[in-house]
Amino acid sequence: MIDLQYFGDIILYLKFTQNTNVKISPYKNYQRSLKLNRMRLMGANGPLLLTVPLEGGRDQQAALKDLRISYAEPWQRIHWRGIHDNYRKAPWFDDYAPGLEELFRKQEKFLYDLNLKTTEWVLKRLKLNVDFLTENKNKREEVLATTQEESERIVPENWPVYQQVFSERHGFAPNLGILDLLLCEGPLAVQYLKKLQQQ
Template identity: 35%
Template sequence: MNSSLLLPAFYLPPVSYFHAIKQAGSEALLLEKHEHYAKQSYRTRARIASANGVLDLIVPIVHGRKERVAMKDIRINYEHDWQRLHWLSLQTAYRSSAYFEYYEDDFRKFYDRQHAFLFDFNFAQLELLLTCLKLNRSVHFSEAYVSPESAADLRTLIHPKRDHFWPTQPAYYQVFEERHGFLPELSVIDLLFNQGPQSKNFL
């Protein structure tokens, strides 16, 4: 399928991910399933604002012998109770935010049930986030690895170890702003829990 916006499947993606979706204006998104899994990326990492500053929440995966594994085949590791720790971190960080309780039940389900595959876990969150942000988009999956020449390829542009994809992100109120100042490029749930239905206006 032809799409003007090619995206990776991220864990609770950063604000810039949804800025790109809104600005592209395309009604269809193409989610890459066949790329090789990229380590130390937002595919398993979400950044939130905690009392001590930026906190990375990392989803553990099952590491096989193969170095290159397609994103669609990456399995989540449940040997340790990371779901409980992630949910506790989200509650601690956002319980006092204006809209956490409004969205709490929607997000809690991701930490009460287990998804076998990382891609499926991330896609389920993406569907919810698009709804919460009132972004009416249809999501399709790549049937094979898509050539890097594709028109708006964001698979490598939004990355925690690179310069911010959206350096002019507008500030909004954050729970710990008085302590740390405004923290840009956090997970979009930081925006959502603080601004609620108005979040789309900050994209």
Template identity: 30%
Template sequence: MIQGLFSLTYWGPVSYYAQLIRCDQVILEQYDRFQKQTYRNRCYIDGPNGELMLNLAIDKNSRGLMRDTQISERDHWPQQHWQALNTSYGGSPFFDALAPEIEALFAQAPQNLAELNLATTQLILKWLRFDGIVQLSESWLEPNPVENDFRESFSPKLRSEQQNPAYPQVFDHKTAFKSELSVLDLIFNEGPAAYDYLRQL
């Protein structure tokens, strides 16, 4: 059995899920400290005017462990992020089939970051038909170079170094292929074929 340890991400990138689905058992770390400018509270999507970052503002009084980190209510993020996804992917082949579940999640407006990220991960894995075991960490797990510890393997700062094979994108008639977006981009455009694409990376 292949076990992997991952940080919790908000609609994580393609490379994150390409690694995750190779594991039989996935442990999602909730006892690490929240870090700014990471996939913990941001994702990147395609847009009509270029790449767009969706960011979750964090309550400055709650920064600490991921499991205790709260999302700020001041920016009305559910409405903003839903509108951005609808505008960007409303014309994609599989958006209409998947949108109701995203809209329902945003309607709940989870304020706990770990709770929201777990919910987005569960949706993605459901759509990918991933049948492995997924669980939250029960305590902080010390780094072990022998184990499959991917908690620090994915960073927005390294996005430009990740060049994935091209697949059809909504705005590819206007702009060049955008690599390493949120896995939502892949799923909205490729649907069930997204799993095979990820397995080939």
């Protein structure tokens, strides 16, 4: 079972290179520790954490499919500006920027739908064909146990290095959000994931 994340970490996309059929659950209860509404990037001043605000706060126990996104603040504009300002010098930014900006113009009601759309958008750019199998509400079989906590236990010790926008200032930062890898490596991002698989 894989928990879809908001432009999830690189380690999540490593799982997509290993499995063409992935089971997802819209019925699982939200847990703050899963970080499903947070994207981790690197900015000029260090780590950049972009969080999608939720109606009712982050401590609610609703099913994932029922988590409503809050638009009380202009978080989409803030996130896009954060990506633009910190990644506009990345080699592949100009290629992916129009499609990315379009994603930030759409107002999804639910976090689950936003995470599914951002994941599908990235998979298309990586040219990875993945079929999502939605868990049956009344039959909870777990095919892949890949929650965020479990992913953290399988992080490789030696990460292959790729050139990041701020690597000269901050050094190489492993396992950032997938957008960091995609904007820096472009079509070679999938080759990086395959190399990571061998670690």
